[in-house]
Amino acid sequence: xxxxxxxxxxxxxxxxxxxxxxxxxxxxxxxxxxxxxxxxxxxxxxxxxxxxxxxxxxxxxxxxxxxxxxxxxxxxxxxxxxxxxxxxxxxxxxxxxxxxxxxxxxxxxxxxxxxxxxxxxxxxxxxxxxxxxxxxxxxxxxxxxxxxxxxxxxxxxxxxxxxxxxxxxxxxxxxxxxxxxxxxxxxxxxxxxxxxxxxxxxxxxxxxxxxxxxxxxxxxxxxxxxxxxxxxxxxxxxxxxxxxxxxxxxxxxxxxxxxxxxxxxxxxxxxxxxxxxxxxxxxxxxxxxxxxxxxxxxxxxxxxxxxxxxxxxxxxxxxxxxxxxxxxxxxxxxxxxxxxxxxxxxxxxxxxxxxxxxxxxxxxxxxxxxxxxxxxxxxxxxxxxxxxxxxxxxxxxxxxxxxxxxxxxxxxxxxxxxxxxxxxxxxxxxxxxxxxxxxxxxxxxxxxxxxxxxx
Amino acid sequence: xxxxxxxxxxxxxxxxxxxxxxxxxxxxxxxxxxxxxxxxxxxxxxxxxxxxxxxxxxxxxxxxxxxxxxxxxxxxxxxxxxxxxxxxxxxxxxxxxxxxxxxxxxxxxxxxxxxxxxxxxxxxxxxxxxxxxxxxxxxxxxxxxxxxxxxxxxxxxxxxxxxxxxxxxxxxxxxxxxxxxxxxxxxxxxxxxxxxxxxxxxxxxxxxxxxxxxxxxxxxxxxxxxxxxxxxxxxxxxxxxxxxxxxxxxxxxxxxxxxxxxxxxxxxxxxxxxxxxxxxxxxxxxxxxxxxxxxxxxxxxxxxxxxxxxxxxxxxxxxxxxxxxxxxxxxxxxxxxxxxxxxxxxxxxxxxxxxxxxxxxxxxxxxxxxxxxxxxxxxxxxxxxxxxxxxxxxxxxxxxxxxxxxxxxxxxxxxxxxxxxxxxxxxxxxxxxxxxxxxxxxxxxxxxxxxxxxxxxxx
Numbered sequence: 001x002x003x004x005x006x007x008x009x010x011x012x013x014x015x016x017x018x019x020x021x022x023x024x025x026x027x028x029x030x031x032x033x034x035x036x037x038x039x040x041x042x043x044x045x046x047x048x049x050x051x052x053x054x055x056x057x058x059x060x061x062x063x064x065x066x067x068x069x070x071x072x073x074x075x076x077x078x079x080x081x082x083x084x085x086x087x088x089x090x091x092x093x094x095x096x097x098x099x100x101x102x103x104x105x106x107x108x109x110x111x112x113x114x115x116x117x118x119x120x121x122x123x124x125x126x127x128x129x130x131x132x133x134x135x136x137x138x139x140x141x142x143x144x145x146x147x148x149x150x151x152x153x154x155x156x157x158x159x160x161x162x163x164x165x166x167x168x169x170x171x172x173x174x175x176x177x178x179x180x181x182x183x184x185x186x187x188x189x190x191x192x193x194x195x196x197x198x199x200x201x202x203x204x205x206x207x208x209x210x211x212x213x214x215x216x217x218x219x220x221x222x223x224x225x226x227x228x229x230x231x232x233x234x235x236x237x238x239x240x241x242x243x244x245x246x247x248x249x250x251x252x253x254x255x256x257x258x259x260x261x262x263x264x265x266x267x268x269x270x271x272x273x274x275x276x277x278x279x280x281x282x283x284x285x286x287x288x289x290x291x292x293x294x295x296x297x298x299x300x301x302x303x304x305x306x307x308x309x310x311x312x313x314x315x316x317x318x319x320x321x322x323x324x325x326x327x328x329x330x331x332x333x334x335x336x337x338x339x340x341x342x343x344x345x346x347x348x349x350x351x352x353x354x355x356x357x358x359x360x361x362x363x364x365x366x367x368x369x370x371x372x373x374x375x376x377x378x379x380x381x382x383x384x385x386x387x388x389x390x391x392x393x394x395x396x397x398x399x400x401x402x403x404x405x406x407x408x409x410x411x412x413x414x415x416x417x418x419x420x421x422x423x424x425x426x427x428x429x430x431x432x433x434x435x436x437x438x439x440x441x442x443x444x445x446x447x448x449x450x451x452x453x454x455x
Numbered sequence: 456x457x458x459x460x461x462x463x464x465x466x467x468x469x470x471x472x473x474x475x476x477x478x479x480x481x482x483x484x485x486x487x488x489x490x491x492x493x494x495x496x497x498x499x500x501x502x503x504x505x506x507x508x509x510x511x512x513x514x515x516x517x518x519x520x521x522x523x524x525x526x527x528x529x530x531x532x533x534x535x536x537x538x539x540x541x542x543x544x545x546x547x548x549x550x551x552x553x554x555x556x557x558x559x560x561x562x563x564x565x566x567x568x569x570x571x572x573x574x575x576x577x578x579x580x581x582x583x584x585x586x587x588x589x590x591x592x593x594x595x596x597x598x599x600x601x602x603x604x605x606x607x608x609x610x611x612x613x614x615x616x617x618x619x620x621x622x623x624x625x626x627x628x629x630x631x632x633x634x635x636x637x638x639x640x641x642x643x644x645x646x647x648x649x650x651x652x653x654x655x656x657x658x659x660x661x662x663x664x665x666x667x668x669x670x671x672x673x674x675x676x677x678x679x680x681x682x683x684x685x686x687x688x689x690x691x692x693x694x695x696x697x698x699x700x701x702x703x704x705x706x707x708x709x710x711x712x713x714x715x716x717x718x719x720x721x722x723x724x725x726x727x728x729x730x731x732x733x734x735x736x737x738x739x740x741x742x743x744x745x746x747x748x749x750x751x752x753x754x755x756x757x758x759x760x761x762x763x764x765x766x767x768x769x770x771x772x773x774x775x776x777x778x779x780x781x782x783x784x785x786x787x788x789x790x791x792x793x794x795x796x797x798x799x800x801x802x803x804x805x806x807x808x809x810x811x812x813x814x815x816x817x818x819x820x821x822x823x824x825x826x827x828x829x830x831x832x833x834x835x836x837x838x839x840x841x842x843x844x845x846x847x848x849x850x851x852x853x854x855x856x857x858x859x860x861x862x863x864x865x866x867x868x869x870x871x872x873x874x875x876x877x878x879x880x881x882x883x884x885x886x887x888x889x890x891x892x893x894x895x896x897x898x899x900x901x902x903x904x905x906x907x908x909x910x911x912x913x914x
Contacts, residue, residue: 010576023526047502047619051530054858063862070492076620087495106524107588137524211868213673213843219561320571
């Protein structure tokens with residue numbers, strides 16, 4: 001790829017070269033998989049549905065099922081209402097899910113199908129649900145689509161039974177891996193608070209191999225749980241891009257207090273998560289969590305000289321990158337290029353503030369950027385480490401930079417979806433990956449006389 | 456729709472799909488295929504854009520610009536295992552990244568600007584511009600934009616009319632790509648391409664370097680490849696396509712029409728070949744030598760086959776011992792691939808119990824049935840529930856298919872071998888046959904299966 005980036009900086013103003021985002025429906029589909037017994041439905045032509053399933057399958061390495069309205073030219077001319085109604089009828093008759101979560105595509109959006117009305121007049125069996133979100137691909141990114149589907153869960157399903165709330169908490173985990181969701185649940189369990197997490201793809205996209213195939217795996221938030229989320233006292237919403245909107249809707253609709261937080265990646269964000277639970281429910285922080293935190297600090301001290309002061313470039317989804325940047329700064333690293341493909345102002349504002357507070361003034365921060373641009377920056381002034389999705393591997397190779405894979409999608413390595421990056425244990429994993437990447441490079445590059453056993 | 460037969464768990468079989476599934480030797484009627492998928496089905500099929508993209512993407516030094524919202528470009532960014540001996544241009548992903556305002560006001564201007572920027576940055580010898588659902592729907596005239604840009608830059612800017620909604624069948628996209636290729640290689644007025652003894656290799660995408668393998672064989676018998684469509688090809692090489700003496704056609708689904716067009720326009724005859732499996736490879740090489748009719752070439756071909764077979768057969772026999780009697784299923788994109796895999800698995804002594812494709816045609820399915828034993832299930836445009844049902848019912852040991860089938864097979868405790876267009880290992884030629892046998896063996900007989908606690912099927 002090296003020869004594909006011009007040697008000297010050139011202006012790049014229109015379109016995207018080597019994108020750092022994908023389209024809304026993928027995020028909506030991923031969120032929908034976090035509802036138990038849900039079949040995501042793509043209202044558009046088959047290609048979109050096939051691509052989203054394939055992309056998710058490549059990252060999670062587990063089956064991803066979704067149905068499609070199978071648009072052809074006819075539907076595109078006359079509107080997709082008939083296709084959607086037939087689809088809903090067929091899906092319940094054949095695949096028998098508890099709930100169908102419909103998302104649109106750019107095709108049905110451009111045609112202007114009126115989904116609420118189509119769904120209202122569709123045949124839905126007793127006790128089953130159909131929810132929907134509009135996900136035009138020409139707006140936002142896959143994170144926008146994820147956020148939209150979370151909102152749809154709240155606005156269609158959540159209900160408040162009355163003024164008294166139950167002593168329970170909702171968690172909107174954001175577009176994270178099933179391994180992260182498991183870790184969030186573990187921490188909340190340790191704190192002894194009852195939790196409803198939605199969406200929850202643990203035990204959906206990280207299922208064990210049993211020789212039996214379950215079309216609807218055991219995991220996922222049930223419709224009843226999401227309904228009951230309206231009776232919770234409080235919602236922790238992880239990530240301003242993926243989760244804050246749904247928490248806001250839940251607060252307006254059911255009077256559940258929403259607490260906006262970062263994704264709990266890094267020490268401070270994890271502290272904030274745990275303190276929020278402590279403050280609201282008045283629980284004691286158990287010694288086991290204090291110990292985990294202490295281990296992270298201990299490890300940071302054991303390793304700080306490996307990475308302190310290193311220049312690092314980070315790209316990926318906004319909530320991930322915001323939280324990670326905070327942790328990198330805590331580690332003493334210097335994030336000089338920070339980029340997301342997703343549009344939105346919060347990203348640049350938050351990152352610039354963090355960098356400013358840390359006294360880093362020459363960094364480049366950009367929302368709605370692409371990897372062409374990131375590579376140009378790196379070519380202009382190199383970095384010591386690149387952190388991002390698998391698509392970063394081209395830059396890492398071309399510019400010969402150590403590379404840590406982080407976020408979505410990771411298409412060329414395994415086990416990532418099962419290993420958390422959230423919580424204190426996530427901190428350890430990140431420290432391990434970052435240190436190892438730098439040390440592997442040192443071992444590879446150093447002269448024989450500098451080659452050390454103990455590092 | 457008759458739902459009376461549907462069980463509570465959701466039956467695998469939709470009554471309207473009964474005609475898309477048949478059992479060889481039992482069903483009297485022929486298969487229904489090339490139908491549109493049912494609304495609401497979990498189909499493994501894709502779209503027109505996908506078809507066009509996989510055919511053209513391996514043109515290495517062209518820029519491939521997707522005119523649409525970002526997703527279409529992201530999902531097709533470097534997903535084929537097509538290798539290049541030169542330019543890596545094709546491994547970049549260019550998108551006009553259409554936004555709401557482009558949808559409302561039209562995207563033609565933005566497209567033109569993107570083309571200009573790409574020319575300014577890279578100056579590629581050609582740009583393929585793909586239309587997508589949205590750009591097609593709002594009526595952007597990509598033909599006009601490309602024509603104007605071609606004149607502005609004196610370069611081939613080729614429109615590919617691949618709006619996804621045109622069909623759920625990738626074959627329609629293959630045609631869109633074929634039309635684009637024909638436009639690219641058409642000599643300018645007054646220009647002629649000099650005829651040579653070389654041949655074109657159509658439907659060869661150089662996955663895992665497969666084109667290079669066949670190229671070596673052909674060179675050994677005394678023929679050069681003019682250009683492959685489109686594996687490891689360049690724009691300049693493709694423009695020399697009319698100069699070939701013969702066209703070989705490998706992937707019939709994507710390239711048959713191109714072969715016919717080349718015959719019509721330039722009088723080049725074509726031969727169907729298949730380099731998957733030792734027997735197919737030998738047969739294809741003989742056909743080519745016969746076509747040239749040169750005694751020396753025929754002699755060299757026989758020598759090559761003898762030498763290669765002597766080298767690989769002992770290895771294949773070793774795998775055959777491990778694999779004989781194992782039961783295999785095949786679910787792939789097109790019938791060409793299915794036939795190739797059936798022959799190879801049979802050479803390994805395996806039993807084929809299920810075969811299906813996403814986009815097979817009726818004649819192809821008829822041909823498939825003749826290769827298969829009675830009782831084999833044949834299925835068109837399968838959904839995962841159907842695949843699962845038959846994989847378990849037929850007690851399959853290993854499955855050949857694509858990305859989405861891989862994880863399904865694994866979950867069922869069934870081995871899997873990738874024969875999709877994004878696989879990374881070359882499976883063509885004599886060495887490819889060995890590699891294929893090894894892959895089948897590794898996944899069928901991995902000790903990991905014994906880790907599965909006795910659930911009846913394994914371990």
